Amino acid sequence: MTVALRFDPIRLPPHCQELRTEVRAFLADEVAKGTFNPQNPKADPASADAFSRRVGERGWIGMTWPKKYGGQERSFLERYVVTEEMRVANAPTRRFFVADRQSGPTLIRYANESIKQNLLPRMVRGEVGFCIGMSEPGSGSDLFAAKTKATKIDGGWLINGTKIWTSNAHQSDYMIGLFRTSAPTKENRRHGLTSFLVDMKTPGIKCNLIGQMSGQKEFNEVVFDNVLIPDDHVIGEIDGAWKQATSELAYERSGPERFLETYGALSELVRAIGSNPDTRAAEGIGRLVAQLHTLRRMSVSVAGMLEAGKEPVVEAAIVKDLGTIWEQALPHRSRELAAFLSPDSTNHETLENRLAFYLKIAPKLTIQGGTTEVLRGIIARGLGLR
Template identity: 45%
Template sequence: MDNVRFNFPAPEIDETVEALRMEVRQFLREEIQNGGFVPVTDCWCAGVDLEFSRKLGAKGWIGITWPRQYGGGEMSALHRYVITEELLAAGAPVHAHWIADRQSGPLILSTGTEAMKRNILPRIAAGDCFVALGLSEPESGSDLASVRTRARKVDGGWEITGTKLWSSGAQHCQYMTVLARTGDWDPDKRHEGLTQFLVPLDSHGVSVRGIRDMSGVEHFNESHFDRVMVPDDAVLGQVGEGWKQITSELALERSGPERFLSTFVSVERAIQQAAPSMQGRQAVVLGGILARIRALRAMSQGVAALIGEGCSPDVEAALVKDLGTRLEQDVIERLREFWPIVLKQGYGDELQYLMSDSLLRQPSFTLRGGTNEVLKGIIARGIGLR
């Protein structure tokens, strides 16, 4: 324990990053004013607007770190960071392209074939192509290494059979990255024999069924693969290397500002309402929320800087997600003290609307992307407690 150190470097934010932030902020302000979108809570999971994704693509704000030859902008992880932060703070409808921008694109970049990179990445960057994550299954969530979806080697490719559960936004996606077992099941080598495939969702044998969550939205899906045939070059990376690839994606998945800003629109509206007469306990509570957001932001930017340097800071990312998702939930509980929630208000009272929606969505914050109990296990192992 004596040598335990987390690494959250404070990155240098140069003026091009700040200029980009101002440009994105201005664009979002105009979009709201012109009726381009209505701010929603948990916008990176609940806000779907294909046209808006295309607008961001046209601006060059999707895949901004990728090489130009594949539709990217060759900018830094911090440039991407400020775009995501501004979109989340504004409650913009970004769900359709979020996963492809955050992790499927980088996965294709590092493990895909040249044809995949040339054909698919520019379409993702244009906001025209979306990718779902096919990891969880009915019997495999936290214990992901137990997946049962099987890919069988056949002449000319692979035949995939199984069920993926909770695949966010799959109904809007053209592709899913599917984790499947390609080797024999060996309880002593659970992480071996797993492979990731990029599967077109219009393939024969694929069916995607929406699942309604308690906020009334069909955000995630159950996806069936019934002897779905994919060619050899649908394999991402090497056969049998799926587990290693997934764990290297985790820092991308867990450390971004979406892990502490999902309910930020409510905080901002509450501060705007309270500002003229804020004092006493209300000032303490709202100030406390902002201080926690500020600290998490510094940690999350540190992880972005490390990712930009090619590191994979899994333990730091797990810490950001654990602290950040608990903050997102706590925010609504704190605000309720001053703004009691009446469930499912119309948009008439914006803060009420945002908070009642947040209340119904917040149980998922500490589940999606790995539960907080599992994250604590990762952190404990990372600092030598397990």
């Protein structure tokens, strides 16, 4: 089935700009208090937890969710502004971001009422962190090849197997995981997967940290050994989670976080080159800014479609594909443009340090949230090309 691609030219309304001013003031105050350093944003867990609660007090977590669950019923465009400002400032959002971006909307749509009443208000207050259990060893980004098994027993399900590249699992309270409950059929290899809400404190769960060449340790191998999950923790349709997973990824793939992860390279480059760039630097920066503006317009358009209750899966895949390729290339291009800078430039050392970090994290950007190859398969299918 083909879809008609749409990127409506949506503009942020004035009240969103007022919100932006408020968020910037809040973040400036947090930086002044020493909560985090935008140049070195790694925050200790206690500081990140406290920051998460203060963001919750502002009403900036679960902004679009129903008020009966603690949400604000504000627009996706307002949420977009908060996300954009947090990302540009390198704020320590890991504690609440996955819950806000996709776990909460998934629970609202598919979980039973008791779970909604229990978890969603706590998520809104910034008290509960989530991770996503999709990828597995040996299957890469092919979610439908998942083998970690959930076996039905009296009163619940036993889970055995391994998930990998699970960001922040070691500090998360819950996971929404994709597990094999039946074998795929010849007609439908997507059949047989079910989503479960997993309490990460359940006996039998072990998180093994995976070091990255950047020095970060946020990825995990999560091992499940006879982990008992109650029946009421099934999220949505048994054996039909692939339908949920694809719509859930529209939330994950389209936001400004999908092209702003290395944004600091551009801001530091502009600062280093200064107000009188030569022709080469001016052309290079102008091209990068024009590309960034285009990505932002596309991303805002997807936020507008989410606001309208649509599921722009293909458009989100396009934003993610183009966005991660751009942010992956940005540190390399910034280094090229900075090649002839004087070592006496006021922020030369900061620029070099940030570029060294971004160059190390760049390889993962076109993998997380769906590889370039997977995304282009989704796009091709949506266009009727496969």
